[in-house]
Amino acid sequence: MRGRSLIYPLLLVLGLQPLAGWKKPVPPGQILITPDSAARLTDRFTWAARQSTLPIFAKGYWIGYSIRRLMGEHSYMGSWHGWSGRPEQIEPTIEYLLAVKIKGEPPKRPDDEILREAARKALDETERKETPERQVLKEIGIFLRFFPGSKQSPSLIEISDLKLAFDFEGLPLVWLGSAKNDESVSYLESLYRTEAAWDKKEDLLSAITVHQEPRLVIPFLDGALKSNAPLAIRGQAAEGLGEQDDVQAVPILRRVIRSDTSSAVRERAISGLVEMSRPEALDLLIETARQAPDQELRKEAVRGLAEKASEKVGPSTARAAFDEKETEVQRQAVEVMAELPPAEALQVLARIAETHANPEVRRAAIEALGELEDPAAVTILIRLIKGRF
DSSP states (O other), X not given: OOOSXXXXXXXXXXXXXXXXXXXXXXXXXXXXXXXXTTSXXXXXXXXXXXXXXXXXXXXXXXXXXXXXXXXXTTEEOSOOOOOOSOGGGOOOOHHHHHHHHHHSSOOSSOHHHHHHHHHHHHHHHHTTOOSOOOEEEEEEEEEEEEOTTOSXXXXXXXXXXXXXXXXXXXXXXXXXXXXXXXXXXXXXXXXXXXOOOHHHHHXXXXXXXXXXXXXXXXXXXXXXXXXXXXXXXXXXXXXXXXXXXXXXXXXXXXXXXXXXXXXXXXXXHHHHHHHOOOHHHHHHHHHHHHHOSOHHHHHHHHHHHHHHHHHTSOOOSSOOSSOHHHHHHHHHHHHHHHTSOHHXXXXXXXXXXXXXXXXXXXXXXXXXXXXXXXXXXXXXXXHHHTTOO
């Protein structure tokens, strides 16, 4: 995949010219729609493969379908292809292209216009909201690119929110409609088992992890962790367990943290714990920060606790105690303090993290506490996470 991290906060530079190296996404040369969107997903893929004998598929093609998953209202999955601010350079979204093909007419308003309005609203609200981002169901597209003669093995697997533009490179798209999670996971697992190239296996593992279906995804990821797969695959599986945010993942992550032979995989397991909201995951993170025999692993766990504590310091509606210039000075002072011996820095950083009026300065202090190699810093971070201050 072009981006290994699958879920992004909305990162837009609104009204500015595209960055250097920006590539204009090319829509599909033609879109074919499955005649039976209620058929089994495997049957729809069989139908799509039969279409590949048509002349328009001579240079390759995409097959796509969608699943539904809960995401932050202002979070998107995939690639944002930039916008110059000029209407003639607005890129059509996947949803827009499909609506034109299926319904014969575009939506009342272009989806990308609606998206930009949502982006502006999100950026405005970020400064004043204290509540967690609202979770909504979104349509996520899974796109597989095939070269001529490679009907069974895709050359590329991409994931994208249907409300984003996507680069089909001018190749035709065969659209299979929406799929249930169990059908999609089963199909992708079958591709994973038969695929020989590890880089494609990594893409397939990412696509499977996107599904919010712990009963299916967790056993698959556990199997990948127990296999002889390369470190990149096993590390990705460990972190992917955290994305499922299910209590069944915790004992598996504990096993990885305690006994996996690779320090890189163990550290990815810590990242998985940080992704989780389950109290059992927090308990394991605290246990690791305090008791892990590996010093580097303890450090990673403490940084994870600092990240969790930092999440507690949300944007404030109260006016900051300092103007922008003074805030930067305060942040720099915190960074300098972090370089002092822990005994000198600890209590001052704790006081700043717990009481400073400016949330940005508090975050800086929390990050600094996460870098201190002192058991007392762990206690302070736990206190911040649990709100006891």
